[in-house]
Amino acid sequence: MTELPMTVRADGLPSQVTIYEVGPRDGLQNEKALVPTGVKAEFVQRLLAAGLPIVEATSFVHPKWVPQLADAADLMELLGEAGRDCPVLVPNERGLDRALELGARHVAIFGSATETFAQKNLNRSLDEQFAMFEPTVRRARDAGLDVRAYVSMCFGDPWEGAVPVDQVVGVGKRLFDLGASQLSLGDTIGVGTAGHVTALVDGFRGAGMSVDQLAMHFHDTYGQALANAFAALRAGITTYDASAGGLGGCPYAKSATGNLATEDLVWMLRGLGIETGVDLDQVVSTSVWMAGHLGRPSPSAVVRALAQSPA
């Protein structure tokens, strides 16, 4: 039997893609179940062993807001040296201090593309968020760390509706100017469609920014995540956020469901002959194992298909 999916390359696509795994942080942050720290460490280790090149480990956000990740320091201790290469989210200088103490080498900040979500999530105006990020990014850079900037609500916002491309490009430019090395453009509520993705990438390109410094972060709320990833591939994007087993969502956004599942993305990329370095079977078995800890089946289509037919 010929292996599936059949590999058929398409013209004009990148030959290689980097998957930025967000399951342990963005995924578990949005799960009700409190997962033991040892299980989280094994989750990160298994994902790294499956060939995922970047695994975001946790977040140094205040436990009051995200109790699921209150064990961030313990997790980093458990992960040891390998954990220092895993990016961690730092919402502010206090979070950065904790990450630096633990030897983190890569951090991420989390901004908003819209006024309303900046108010709801950061309790700041859109402009004020940059003032908050400035010392965090500067100090991280001075300490030799890479800084990724998440930009949420890049396509639509539950309070404001459709978000203009120019607005997102403007926010992105300010984050690059502050010193971010990569932007993760998030469709936090999953409403974006393929043409909008292309327009957003073109907007950044047209404003003189490098597409190589952009990552796309899609949610599958309206079933569009993978179609949007295909559109982004055609637009030249080579870094994609994905969550093993499709874990997670956004607790602050109305009707947000899970992230694009790593396995569904890998299936498409494998079919397109695009290298990721990821062992699909290992990610699937990791997601099945984690689903057992969470007490519910994985929402990833590929996990469901392969787990029920172990061909």
Added chain:
Amino acid sequence: MTELPMTVRADGLPSQVTIYEVGPRDGLQNEKALVPTGVKAEFVQRLLAAGLPIVEATSFVHPKWVPQLADAADLMELLGEAGRDCPVLVPNERGLDRALELGARHVAIFGSATETFAQKNLNRSLDEQFAMFEPTVRRARDAGLDVRAYVSMCFGDPWEGAVPVDQVVGVGKRLFDLGASQLSLGDTIGVGTAGHVTALVDGFRGAGMSVDQLAMHFHDTYGQALANAFAALRAGITTYDASAGGLGGCPYAKSATGNLATEDLVWMLRGLGIETGVDLDQVVSTSVWMAGHLGRPSPSAVVRALAQSPA
């Protein structure tokens, strides 16, 4: 609030798409629940009222094989004149006779692209299936009916693995030569990826067949259905099979899950500014209503998102 999804056209896509609704036939055929005939009639009527231009109503297959559709004749009586414009599946001449008696104007046959599935599903070899179809298609055409031909396993087959493009093109050519007016190319087990879709369409085009006579029928088993639809749009395909609420699958194929959901497809097309004539809200409310009759939530992402946030 600006309406979502934001419409952003993409270059080189068709301006209009025909959605061929398969929920009442392909969907309900694969549901365990036996739905009362009156509910089925209302389902078809509501889908037509929602602007779906073609709604396949039922199948005149032997009730022993598909007990869910044993009421095909009663349903056609209930639908009356409107039902005669709804295509019906006819597996063979006996089915055609029943459809003709009831005044059907459009019929569909169901073939296989692979040897093994022809054996399993039709109890015939790949070659023998054409001999079975020949009198059915000829007599339907002589009676002035349109004949659509479904081709299953066009991308992968659970027993044979990847299916070569040339093999599918060869099967398609024979069905056109018999007198089919449209082919519906099915990814019955949902394993195909975007580049494979493009290659398949190019294969038909290269063999001199008209892309306007091709429809694509995607399943979401591996989460690829909508990405594949986007690839097919780029390849010039303007007819897409979809199932309201994502109902259905294939009872004979290992690990097959639901069809591409009509709502998820409409969301993408609306975002791309591609006309379908379909009222999304009406389809969603129809799917929610049908989910109530089936006793389980709709698998469509858009239905879940819009039904829980009736904004």
